[in-house]
Amino acid sequence: MRFAITSKGDTKSNTLMHKMRSYLLDFDLVYDEEQPDIVISVGGDGTLLYAFHRYSSRLDKTAFVGVHTGHLGFYADWVPDEIEKLVIAIAKTPFQVVEYPLLEVIVRYLNGGKETRYLALNESTVKAVNGTFVMDVEIRGQHFERFRGDGLCLSTPSGSTAYNKALGGAILHPSLPAIQLAEMASINNKVFRTVGSPLVLPAHHACLLKPVNEPDFKITIDHLSLLHKDVKSIQYRVADEKIRFARFRPFPFWKRVHDSFVAD
Structure with missing residues (x-):
């Protein structure tokens, strides 16, 4: 099996990264940053987001697993004290693959330029560069x-x-397989009106945003922030691709939610 490891970059994460790499090489696994079968993220959710975007062209071939070195990471199954157990599991145990939906973002331009396509694991946001954000929403x-x-x-x-x-x-x-549309501080009065509630769209429904006047926007794709000028439309839908997580033990989604937001 070929593996790669990404680190948050702090001393603790780098130490764990080097230790895991040494252990896995001792098990005759191959370190391969270009075409890994499994990517181990050591750090937090931001580190895993970085790994996802780095290997987004290999989503059908690469699985991800997270080790968190700070506060509980929502995407991280393992803690530093368990790395020996994780190494043995990777080296000796066929892992279960759990797939999560992704968001496809397609930006089209007024000048007829080539459209830009992105994949997001968490979310994409759109904000005006200057003034009030005004956008027609099509579903x-x-x-x-x-x-x-x-x-x-x-x-x-x-x-x-x-x-x-x-x-x-x-x-x-x-x-x-769905996406969710949430508002940021909508203006609602006698003149202007929005639905005022988040919308959940199924996989066969696309959401299209069309600028009303100002065509320049700040668009985020997970942790990446990008300025797009002369925007004609921004299309969102459930992507055909999915992210694959390597599971070596059960970690139910609602337990993740509980541990992240409810547990003491």
């Missing part, structure tokens, strides 16, 4: 509303526990 080809406010957030089920939750969105189980 499944039909106009739904004209949104005015700070911005919009489109999230995956696994990402529903991240920024989406802070915006008052629902937590979705990642077995659901």
Whole structure:
């Protein structure tokens, strides 16, 4: 088996990374940063997001597993004291693959330039560069509303526990192939009106955002923040691709939610 390891970059994470690499090499596994079968993320959720984007072209071939070295990571199954157990499991045990839905983002431009496509594991947000954010929202080809406010957030089920939750969105189980649209400080009065609630869209429904006046936007794709100019539309839907997590023991989604937000 070929493996790669990504680290948060702090001393603790780097020490664990080097230790795991040495152990796995002793088990005759092959270290391969270009075409790994499994990627071990050592750090936090941000480290795993980095690993996901680095290997996004290999999602059908590469599985991910996380070791958290700080506060409990939502994507991390393992803690530093368990790395010997994890190493033995990787070297000796066929792992179960758990797949989570991803968000596809397609940005199209007024000048007819080539469209840009992204995949997000957690979410994508859209905000105006200057002034009030005004966007027409279409769902499944039909106009739904004209949104005015700070911005919009489109999230995956696994990402529903991240920024989406802070915006008052629902937590979705990642077995659901869906995306969620949440508002950021919408303007609602006698003149302007939005639905005012998060929307959950199934896999066969696309959400299309069309600028009303200002065509420049700050678009985030997980931890990446990008400026896009002359935007004609931004399309969101459930991606055909999925992320694959390597599971060596049960770690139910609702236990992750409990441990992250409820447990003392």
